Amino acid sequence: MRVAVCQLNARDDRAANLAAARDLLGRAASAGADLAVLPEYVDYLGRSAGLPKPEPVDGEFAEFFSAAARELGIWVHAGSFHEVGPDDARTYNTSLVFDRSGELAATYRKIHLYDVEIPGRVSYQESRSVAPGDTTVVTDVDGVRLGLSICYDLRFPELYRRLAVEGEARMIVVPAAFMMHTGRDHWEVLLRARAIENQCYVLAAGQIGDHEPGRTCFGRSMIIDPWGTVLAQAPDTVGIVTADIDLGRLEEIRSELPSLANRRL
Numbered sequence: 001m002r003v004a005v006c007q008l009n010a011r012d013d014r015a016a017n018l019a020a021a022r023d024l025l026g027r028a029a030s031a032g033a034d035l036a037v038l039p040e041y042v043d044y045l046g047r048s049a050g051l052p053k054p055e056p057v058d059g060e061f062a063e064f065f066s067a068a069a070r071e072l073g074i075w076v077h078a079g080s081f082h083e084v085g086p087d088d089a090r091t092y093n094t095s096l097v098f099d100r101s102g103e104l105a106a107t108y109r110k111i112h113l114y115d116v117e118i119p120g121r122v123s124y125q126e127s128r129s130v131a132p133g134d135t136t137v138v139t140d141v142d143g144v145r146l147g148l149s150i151c152y153d154l155r156f157p158e159l160y161r162r163l164a165v166e167g168e169a170r171m172i173v174v175p176a177a178f179m180m181h182t183g184r185d186h187w188e189v190l191l192r193a194r195a196i197e198n199q200c201y202v203l204a205a206g207q208i209g210d211h212e213p214g215r216t217c218f219g220r221s222m223i224i225d226p227w228g229t230v231l232a233q234a235p236d237t238v239g240i241v242t243a244d245i246d247l248g249r250l251e252e253i254r255s256e257l258p259s260l261a262n263r264r265l
Ligand SMILES: NC(=O)CC(=O)C(=O)O
Pocket: 114, 151, 152, 155, 177, 178, 179, 182, 183, 186
């Protein structure tokens, strides 16, 4: 199976964001990808005052990416979007996965919300406008188990352990809008740790560059194998990178260094 991660610079123009995402999916399909993964908040990354009306899971956002999956004949992980939330003040931060025929295969709502105050660097209170999900999700992509997560979830290893052990995931996606300040020191380390400790492929698709208001994302989308080797890394531009998933190699690593099987807790 070939996978692609797509690096995007979403801003406050929803139509332009979706068109840019569709272009990247087309490029992924042309590169032979079976599965393409988009970053967190494909629909909108701008001022909260300008946020378009949140949508239900079966709304226009879903129709758009369902059509893309069907037209291109590939699996599409549509990053995440602003889903209608449980009350007027909050949305959900939601990922959708579509199969090759455009059928919805999985829905995941970000569980861990980014409430962080780093003076002079990062001030973000995601839980003010987003409600957390409470369910772990694993789906089958052409017979390969794919575990779902979003951005800040990356810092909570217990989620990934659950995806790998209870969910039997062999690949884990991390669509993200990781901040520049934290990204340059933490992004690759955390991604490679999750890949090594869970002996899974990690597919990490990031937003890149400046987004209103004054938010800069780190990018460096990457695909990592279960040994922790970075198979592909995006340069600091919008674009895609691809790599091939080798399940034989994964099983070899799990049998030669059986740390998952050797768990005591
Ligand atoms: N933006 C996020 O949700 C997470 C992030 O930037 C970080 O964990 O650092």
